Amino acid sequence: MASDYDDVLAGLHRLAGRLGWPEPRALQRLSGGASQETWAFVAGERALILRRAPRGVPVTTSTQGIGLVSEAAVIEAAGAAGAPAPAVASLLAEQDGLGPGYIMDRLEGETLARRIQRDAAFAEARDGFAQACGAAAAAIHATPLACLPTLPEADAAAQLDLYEAAYRGYGAGRPAFELGFAALRRRVPAPIPARLAHGDFRLGNLMVARHGLAAVLDWELAHRGDPAEDLGWICTPSWRFGAIDKPVGGIAEVGPMLEAYWAAGGDRRVTAERVRFWTLFGSLKWGVMCLTMAKLFESGVDPSVERAAIGRRASETELDVLLMLKGLL
Amino acid sequence: MHSQPETTALLGAVAAFLREVCVPALTGREAFLAKVAANCVDIAVREARDGPAATAAETTILQSLLASPETSLEALRATLCKEITAGVRDETDPALLEALLSIVAARVRIEQPGYASLERAPRA
Known part of the structure; x- marks a missing residue:
């Protein structure tokens, strides 16, 4: 778990450097499913969410999911059409070392x-x-x-x-x-x-x-x-x-x-x-x-x-x- | 001659340990999983206690529905499945719905006794 955390934090530092974002902090894991992991962090004043493949390894056995890159594209298209969807801040790049996934805005609210x-x-x-x-x-x-x-x-x-x-x-x-x-x-x-x-x-x-x-x-x-x-x-x-x-x-x-x-x-x-x-x-x-x-x-x-x-x-x-x-x- | 304590009592002790010791000592996802584990032990307790009667009742209900002397539950289920896929029986048959509701409600009472839809099912 600890090394997972360190890997993600290091990857987010690389991403922030690439995009010119403030240093990422307050990283916490929100959930880990069979098909994706969700992490919360803050960059400057902006509360963000990382969605990536489990441990950064793309899921090949999934029969249903469309994959995180397509997911980000769908969210952007639906959001542009007026659907209440979170704003995608950035796709992950290969050099980030986080595997496939994306960063989106963290919204205030309840899902339970x-x-x-x-x-x-x-x-x-x-x-x-x-x-x-x-x-x-x-x-x-x-x-x-x-x-x-x-x-x-x-x-x-x-x-x-x-x-x-x-x-x-x-x-x-x-x-x-x-x-x-x-x-x-x-x-x-x-x-x-x-x-x-x-x-x-x-x-x-x-x-x-x-x-x-x-x-x-x-x-x-x-x-x-x-x-x-x-x-x-x-x-x-x-x-x-x-x-x-x-x-x-x-x-x-x-x-x-x-x-x-x-x-x-x-x-x-x-x-x-x-x-x-x-x-x-x-x-x-x-x-x-x-x-x-x-x-x-x-x-x-x-x-x-x-x-x-x-x-x-x-x-x-x-x-x-x-x-x-x-x-x- | 039964060994003591009874199997269900052993399982009960495990469930209590999970709920009273593990859940308060853990946080976040681990605490949640400890609760899930306790629920699984509860299912095993109810299965040990009520499972045999539910299986016997299902056999009797299917024998009566199918007018069959067959004693293998597996075979009875397979026969009913075939009749449903062949269209011999469908959801307009009140006896079929009543039989299946009774069988399935008994399973849910073992697997998830707090499930809200049970309020609408026939009484045990």
């Missing part, structure tokens, strides 16, 4: 779901949450495709194929999953023009400040797809963090989110029914992701207790799929 849902400090943000999510999604989806790097494209049918293939690959004969896939197959919506989809638009990836939504974070799953996907994902029961009565992140209702989405120029074919399809899909998708975690753990690729625990969350998604099919959720 339970605090956003409950703390008195966020009461005003909660009041406007549905509208803020609708407007932010509309802005993301309005990003001109010509301004984007090459991204994967997958509509509803393609994503069903993808996740069902993963499920079958695990050899898991789980009746609730089978029923979920079969029900979704019968409900696939007619395709509408593909837009930039954030791909992980949910509580946890939304930076919320006292007055409202400050920024949408974690763009590594961005792709071209059905614009209703993002609005369905934020309603997926697992992302309501216990407040299941309020579909939009456990905070708000779908109706006002859609009204705001349309008012901000979002495609009117993104209807409540289309969003419901993607919410049901969201539970099944998260379920397959939990099965993936279980496999990573069992195969020894990632023997961590965290991976093991998430593996056991597949049953929550089965429950949600069944409750949604029965009209109880």
Whole structure:
């Protein structure tokens, strides 16, 4: 850990020298995932975030992420289109010795779901949450495709194929999953023009400040797809963090989110029914992701207790799929 | 003749050690992972205590749903999966939904008893 810290600090010194920035200080590690590391630091008066590959080594086994260089390009394009996204300060260069990644502004706000849902400090943000999510999604989806790097494209049918293939690959004969896939197959919506989809638009990836939504974070799953996907994902029961009565992140209702989405120029074919399809899909998708975690753990690729625990969350998604099919959720 | 203490009591002691000693002694990510570890031990305790009954109940429910004398749970599940993929049964079948809800809710009560959606599931 200590040498990791020293390596990052040395790399940031090289970067600051290259860009003529003040000396970096107050470095602290925020998180380390399987696909990226996040560090906070300060240069002069500017609070910044470093996002880089784990230990600076590009991830080659990732099946989904678009890579940090594309991620930075997507954030810049979406931000230019008016989406609430953090400003990218600089891409990392090879001579920085930090591996691929980028530096972005560190924004003030909260990402912890339970605090956003409950703390008195966020009461005003909660009041406007549905509208803020609708407007932010509309802005993301309005990003001109010509301004984007090459991204994967997958509509509803393609994503069903993808996740069902993963499920079958695990050899898991789980009746609730089978029923979920079969029900979704019968409900696939007619395709509408593909837009930039954030791909992980949910509580946890939304930076919320006292007055409202400050920024949408974690763009590594961005792709071209059905614009209703993002609005369905934020309603997926697992992302309501216990407040299941309020579909939009456990905070708000779908109706006002859609009204705001349309008012901000979002495609009117993104209807409540289309969003419901993607919410049901969201539970099944998260379920397959939990099965993936279980496999990573069992195969020894990632023997961590965290991976093991998430593996056991597949049953929550089965429950949600069944409750949604029965009209109880 | 059982060895003492019971397996679940051993696991309970481990969970208590993680929560009461490790979590307060650690910070940040390590403290979080110690909590996750304690939750995993809790799952193992509930699995040891309630898992066999849940498996037996699932077998009975599937035998009844499929009108089958088959005793292998694996085989019963495989048969039901085949019927669902073949379109023989779908989500408009109330008996199917009721059976699966009961089975899955029992699993969630072992794996995540605090999961909010359980409030909407049939009672155990």
